[in-house]
Amino acid sequence: MNSDEKLRGLYTVWSEIKHYYPHQEKLEKIDWERLVDQFVEPIMNAQSVQAYYFELMKFVSYVDDGHTLVLPPWKHIVPGHSKPAIEVEIKDNVFKIIRMGHNEDLTQNDIQINDLITSIDGIEVSEYFNNINRIYARGSKQANEIINAYYLLSGPKEDRIKLGIFRDGKERNVSLKRECISNGQFFMDSILDVNPTYVINCSQGVLNVVIKMFSDENLVNDFVAAIKENRITEIHFDLRNSRGGRDDLAYRLIEQIITEPLNGVKYKYLVSSKALRNWGTPDEWEIYDRLIQPHNSSNFIGKVTVSYDGATGSTGEDFVIALSNRPNTYFNGTLTAGSAGNPYSVELPYGGQLRVSTYIGLDSNGNEYVGKGFNPNKQ
Numbered sequence: 001m002n003s004d005e006k007l008r009g010l011y012t013v014w015s016e017i018k019h020y021y022p023h024q025e026k027l028e029k030i031d032w033e034r035l036v037d038q039f040v041e042p043i044m045n046a047q048s049v050q051a052y053y054f055e056l057m058k059f060v061s062y063v064d065d066g067h068t069l070v071l072p073p074w075k076h077i078v079p080g081h082s083k084p085a086i087e088v089e090i091k092d093n094v095f096k097i098i099r100m101g102h103n104e105d106l107t108q109n110d111i112q113i114n115d116l117i118t119s120i121d122g123i124e125v126s127e128y129f130n131n132i133n134r135i136y137a138r139g140s141k142q143a144n145e146i147i148n149a150y151y152l153l154s155g156p157k158e159d160r161i162k163l164g165i166f167r168d169g170k171e172r173n174v175s176l177k178r179e180c181i182s183n184g185q186f187f188m189d190s191i192l193d194v195n196p197t198y199v200i201n202c203s204q205g206v207l208n209v210v211i212k213m214f215s216d217e218n219l220v221n222d223f224v225a226a227i228k229e230n231r232i233t234e235i236h237f238d239l240r241n242s243r244g245g246r247d248d249l250a251y252r253l254i255e256q257i258i259t260e261p262l263n264g265v266k267y268k269y270l271v272s273s274k275a276l277r278n279w280g281t282p283d284e285w286e287i288y289d290r291l292i293q294p295h296n297s298s299n300f301i302g303k304v305t306v307s308y309d310g311a312t313g314s315t316g317e318d319f320v321i322a323l324s325n326r327p328n329t330y331f332n333g334t335l336t337a338g339s340a341g342n343p344y345s346v347e348l349p350y351g352g353q354l355r356v357s358t359y360i361g362l363d364s365n366g367n368e369y370v371g372k373g374f375n376p377n378k379q
Contacts, residue, residue, distance in 0.1 A: 005349040008051060010036065010043045013056060013070065013201040013354050021068060022270055022360050022369070023054060030062045048349045049073065055137045056348070065357055065371065066139035066313060066339030073351035082178040083153040084161065085187035088117065090145040095125050095152070099190070101182025109174040111165070118171060119164030120152070126297040128152075139371050142310025146241070149188050153178070178199060191241060191311065200226050214245030214315045220252045227256065233302055237323075240309040242316030243337070247290075250319040254297040257326070261269070264290035264322040266362035287362070292322060304329040310373070313337030317374060321363050323362055324376035335373030 014036040021027060028306035046052035060070045072078075083100025095117040100106060120128040132151050138144045149365055153161055160175045172321045178279055182189045194212040198219050201208050211219070226232075235257065254262060267290070272283040306329065308320050317336040325327050341357025361370045 001046065001049070001052065001350075006043050006046065009052075009349040009352075010039060010059070010344060013060060014122055015315060016354055016356050017060070017063060017068065020344075020356055020358075021063065021065075021339075022268070022357060023065070026063060026065075027301045028127070032062075035059070035062060041295060047135050050078065051318070053352055056352070057291060060354075061134050061137035064137045064139055065341065066337060067138075067343045067355065067357040067370075069137070069355055070348070072353060075191045078154070080156055081154050082157045082180050083150075083155070084111075084176045084178060085182045086153060086176075087189045088149045088152055088154075090129065090149050093126055095129070098340065100319060101180075101187035103179060103181050103183075105177045105179055109176060111174070111176070112167065114167075115134055116166040117152075117163075118166050119173075121162050125164070134201060138337065138339065140310070140335070140338040140373055142335050142373055143339060146309060146311040147191060147243075147337075182371050194241075194326065197245075198222075202226060202230045202232070205231055206236045207232045208238065209235065210238040211242050211316070211319075213242070214247070214249040214319070217249070219249055221258075223254055225342065227300055232300060234305065235300065235302070236305045236307070237319075238307045239312045239320060240307055240320075240333075241311040241313055242308075242313075243339075244314035244316065246316050247318055250315050251290070251292050252295075253298075253323070254292050254319070254322055254326075257300045258292065258294045258300055259293065259299055261299060262292040262294075262322060263325050263364040264292050265318045265364070266366065267342075268360040268362055269358060281292060285373055288377030292321075302328065306333075306376075307330050308333035308336055310337055313339035317369070319377060321369070324374075325364050331376040333375070333377075335375050338369055338371050338373035340370055 017034060039055060042055045047054055056070045082207040086097055087099035089096050089098040097113055097115045100111060100113060119125055129152060131146050132148050136148050136151055140146050155178060157178050160174050160177055165172055165174055182365060197213040197216050200222050267288040268285055270283055271286055304306055306320060320336055320360050340361035341359060343355035343357050346354045361367060363369050363374055
């Protein structure tokens with residue numbers, strides 16, 4: 001690896017975030033100006049692309065923003081890494097096995113659903129998880145707990161993972177293969193399962209709409225057709241683990257279930273120019289208000305319910321925020337992910353990308369929700 005290229009990547013990340021990241025007060029708190037100095041040595045010592053990108057990811061994790069991140073060349077799954085066929089739920093600092101596959105290794109080690117994990121490779125489990133979050137920062141505690149649970153047991157395939165397991169008042173230690181296989185098939189954690197991107201079905205007058213990603217143009221047409229073809233008395237949107245996509249698709253859905261204009265999220269962004277600044281014109285913040293117009297006067301006006309969780313972010317979160325202003329709409333969840341920003345991308349050495357958020361997200365009342373989350377039941 002070329003030393004000049006390694007440093008170019010590090011200082012590209014530092015400079016882009018320094019000059020264009022909208023939450024400048026966060027950079028001041030973490031002393032972004034000098035923080036980069038701590039990463040020069042580990043960046044220079046990185047002997048592989050993987051090690052290099054882990055250091056860049058650790059650097060950006062100090063910003064702690066779900067839309068400002070380093071995306072490595074492998075995107076999400078590290079080459080050569082795997083995990084046991086176990087899915088873990090993290091809640092209130094409790095690490096519980098909620099799903100598992102069927103294979104000889106798990107059977108021999110007597111792993112069961114509802115077992116609690118107390119340690120990993122000899123490290124207390126919450127401390128170990130904090131190290132995961134220093135690489136994959138999502139911007140909020142609730143987003144970290146749901147999304148990063150996948151990475152908790154992930155590591156090199158050839159390395160067994162040692163777990164402390166607690167059940168019925170007794171603790172024991174096991175050593176598991178990182179073998180993500182169940183009955184001969186790949187075991188997929190639910191957080192990774194985004195196909196199909198949406199499912200629409202009707203049962204006893206309730207239209208159930210599960211949306212993992214707002215990415216398929218057919219979503220709106222299928223939604224409209226389902227309303228027309230069935231006698232719908234209620235619509236339920238399941239947006240748990242709905243983490244992004246196109247806002248235009250989300251708002252076109254909402255257009256079908258309102259009869260009056262509805263406020264969406266607000267985008268606060270900085271208009272900045274060095275030339276204008278030199279001529280005495282200061283930088284200015286502008287706010288773009290999104291007003292959603294009804295598609296027509298005969299839209300659905302009945303009851304709407306919405307389920308969401310800490311992995312509901314980006315477009316999914318915008319959808320929840322907008323629907324919080326709709327009459328006859330009810331919500332089931334605690335806090336959304338607190339992640340928004342419509343990032344721009346910059347290419348980095350060796351095939352990765354830097355993504356930097358471009359705006360500060362505000363709910364319909366003008367409150368910031370990035371890094372905090374949104375709960376319609378408490379607005």
